[in-house]
Amino acid sequence: MDLRETVLDPTAGWLLLAFFGIAWVALGLYWGRKARDLEGFMLAGRNVGLALGAATAMATWVTSNTIMLAPQFAVQMGIWGMLAYSTASFGLLLFAPMALRIRKLMPKGYTSGDFIRLRYGRAAWVVFLLISLFYSMAWLVSMGMAGGIVLKALAGIPYAYGMSAILLVCVIYTLFGGLYAVIGTDFFQSVIILIGVVTVGAVVLSRIDVTQVYHDVAAQQPTLLAVFMPVALLSLFNNMFFGFGEIFHNNVWWSRAFAMRDGVSYKAFLLSGLLWFPIPVAAGFLGLCAGTLGINVTDPDMVGPLVAGSVLGPIGAMVVFVVIFCSLASSIDSLLAATSDLLAEDVYRKMIAPSASEARVRKLSSWIIIGLGLLTWALCMPRLNYLLQVLFFAGPLVGSAIWPVAAGLYWKKANPTGALWAMILGSAVGLVAYFQIGWFTAALIGAAVSAVVVCLTTWLAPREFDWSRLNEVTPEGTEGGA
Amino acid sequence: MAVAAQQALRTPERTPAPPVTLEQASPVTANEGHLRLSWKPEGEVPDLSFELERSLNADFREVALRKVGADRASYVSGLREGENYFRVRAVTAAGDAGPWSEALVVRVDYPSRRQVFILMAVGAVLLIATVLLILAGHARRRGAREG
Numbered sequence: 001m002d003l004r005e006t007v008l009d010p011t012a013g014w015l016l017l018a019f020f021g022i023a024w025v026a027l028g029l030y031w032g033r034k035a036r037d038l039e040g041f042m043l044a045g046r047n048v049g050l051a052l053g054a055a056t057a058m059a060t061w062v063t064s065n066t067i068m069l070a071p072q073f074a075v076q077m078g079i080w081g082m083l084a085y086s087t088a089s090f091g092l093l094l095f096a097p098m099a100l101r102i103r104k105l106m107p108k109g110y111t112s113g114d115f116i117r118l119r120y121g122r123a124a125w126v127v128f129l130l131i132s133l134f135y136s137m138a139w140l141v142s143m144g145m146a147g148g149i150v151l152k153a154l155a156g157i158p159y160a161y162g163m164s165a166i167l168l169v170c171v172i173y174t175l176f177g178g179l180y181a182v183i184g185t186d187f188f189q190s191v192i193i194l195i196g197v198v199t200v201g202a203v204v205l206s207r208i209d210v211t212q213v214y215h216d217v218a219a220q221q222p223t224l225l226a227v228f229m230p231v232a233l234l235s236l237f238n239n240m241f242f243g244f245g246e247i248f249h250n251n252v253w254w255s256r257a258f259a260m261r262d263g264v265s266y267k268a269f270l271l272s273g274l275l276w277f278p279i280p281v282a283a284g285f286l287g288l289c290a291g292t293l294g295i296n297v298t299d300p301d302m303v304g305p306l307v308a309g310s311v312l313g314p315i316g317a318m319v320v321f322v323v324i325f326c327s328l329a330s331s332i333d334s335l336l337a338a339t340s341d342l343l344a345e346d347v348y349r350k351m352i353a354p355s356a357s358e359a360r361v362r363k364l365s366s367w368i369i370i371g372l373g374l375l376t377w378a379l380c381m382p383r384l385n386y387l388l389q390v391l392f393f394a395g396p397l398v399g400s401a402i403w404p405v406a407a408g409l410y411w412k413k414a415n416p417t418g419a420l421w422a423m424i425l426g427s428a429v430g431l432v433a434y435f436q437i438g439w440f441t442a443a444l445i446g447a448a449v450s451a452v453v454v455c456l457t458t459w460l461a462p463r464e465f466d467w468s469r470l471n472e473v474t475p476e477g478t479e480g481g482a
Numbered sequence: 483m484a485v486a487a488q489q490a491l492r493t494p495e496r497t498p499a500p501p502v503t504l505e506q507a508s509p510v511t512a513n514e515g516h517l518r519l520s521w522k523p524e525g526e527v528p529d530l531s532f533e534l535e536r537s538l539n540a541d542f543r544e545v546a547l548r549k550v551g552a553d554r555a556s557y558v559s560g561l562r563e564g565e566n567y568f569r570v571r572a573v574t575a576a577g578d579a580g581p582w583s584e585a586l587v588v589r590v591d592y593p594s595r596r597q598v599f600i601l602m603a604v605g606a607v608l609l610i611a612t613v614l615l616i617l618a619g620h621a622r623r624r625g626a627r628e629g
Contacts, residue, residue: 076516076559094613097620104623220536220546221560223515230592231514237605244612296550297557298518406612410619437593438514441601448608
């Protein structure tokens with residue numbers, strides 16, 4: 001049993017939870033007043049500007065993992081580990097031109113599933129949906145569990161209460177406000193996250209002798225400073241391709257590309273990537289300071305909050321609490337909204353009831369958000385720690401979708417059967433690598449196999465595609481211009 | 483020193499620190515260079531703290547000492563390839579240290595250099611190809627639009 005005490009008084013934790021919970025619900029309801037029709041609810045009226053667009057992309061990508069896993073990467077893999085986590089920002093940077101292309105090709109599109117179905121056909125679409133839904137649920141459950149665990153560790157709030165409170169708050173405002181509420185709250189959350197991380201980083205740097213940190217790490221954990229650190233070097237590429245896969249395929253990012261005004265998405269994703277890049281470095285540095293501060297690390301994912309609490313005292317613990325609450329909320333709300341869109345649009349409207357009215361799909365989306373919230377809560381409740389590992393299984397799956405998505409957007413002759421087998425073989429070989437070599441190779445190998453299959457099939461059997469087919473006519477007969 | 487010795491003589495019933503047992507069984511494999519160690523004292527004494535020693539030698543002739551406080555676990559990372567040795571002992575509030583535990587052997591076998599360089603080369607080629615695919619596609623579409 002570990003005897004570590006919580007770094008924040010439980011009463012303060014409850015007060016912060018109540019204050020920010022009420023604030024997010026109120027803001028969500030306020031922003032969500034505009035979400036009257038389906039397009040407003042799912043895509044915020046396709047009229048999101050640069051500031052909100054950049055803020056929502058950055059806030060969504062700062063998950064609780066960024067605050068907790070980046071220091072853990074530093075503790076486990078040293079300097080390379082810190083940089084490995086930061087490479088996840090490259091996905092946002094590369095998605096910038098892709099978002100522009102998505103908006104151009106599919107001005108009336110709703111989901112990433114729409115693109116795969118129209119571009120590659122139903123078989124590839126089904127495989128893609130399975131990958132995407134598995135990944136989204138794994139991400140949701142990992143966020144819900146992380147929320148409960150962090151609130152308990154930081155403030156002693158019982159796991160079940162903390163996890164339930166975070167999920168409930170996010171479900172309520174996403175339910176009533178849709179993407180308007182998600183993007184609006186993301187803006188405030190991103191500002192709080194940025195200020196919090198910069199403040200904690202600056203104060204820690206001002207109070208710690210970096211030279212001493214170097215000497216302590218060199219004495220106690222010498223390999224963390226080594227240039228040749230095998231696992232860390234491999235995780236550099238693996239994490240990068242995991243990030244590419246997550247962003248390129250997932251409807252969280254596609255819905256933002258559809259929601260942003262013409263010409264905005266390119267700058268918004270570039271800006272969010274640049275803003276995001278230093279966050280894991282700042283958070284990761286905390287992990288390296290633990291030894292110098294005399295902090296015994298028992299759980300590596302808690303090292304960041306512990307160091308911040310130790311250096312900054314109760315105020316620091318409150319800042320970390322609020323930053324983690326914001327990062328959890330900004331990711332959970334996005335996942336609830338984007339996954340409900342995927343289920344309502346791709347599964348219900350495209351597979352079950354093609355003639356369903358917008359009002360019916362809108363209503364169904366609300367029920368799906370409630371259902372997703374309940375399912376996530378039920379999976380999080382038993383606190384099965386192995387479920388946290390499930391997200392890492394998703395690495396090769398999402399990695400295998402990188403090339404089918406990117407080639408599908410830019411190559412007119414990308415072969416649909418090739419895209420289907422790229423996802424299947426990339427996932428399968430990547431999972432084998434996960435178990436045979438290690439997690440730090442799975443996404444890389446999955447993406448590499450998928451890329452080879454896409455290139456080979458396109459080269460051997462090119463299939464001409466008419467880009468205008470992506471500009472699908474909706475059941476109500478509204479058609480956009482390509 | 484003399485004062486401390488006199489004080490020690492005046493308190494004859496100082497509870498000794500109990501022996502400690504590491505919960506992992508030797509040898510442990512940690513091929514990523516990190517693992518969580520945990521231990522149990524054989525008997526409860528109030529206000530115990532623990533010290534963890536790490537060495538590259540079985541006889542612990544060169545050590546790195548970590549005082550871990552009251553925690554009964556510690557996460558160790560940055561391990562060197564080969565065999566790493568750990569042992570732990572309890573220390574009472576009065577400063578009396580108990581015996582060291584049996585040494586735990588932790589074997590670290592990182593992926594081979596050949597494997598690492600091959601996979602990094604794959605990663606580098608794939609990264610360049612992915613970036614080229616997207617940026618070339620972006621430039622071509624922009625060029626077509628402007629043209």
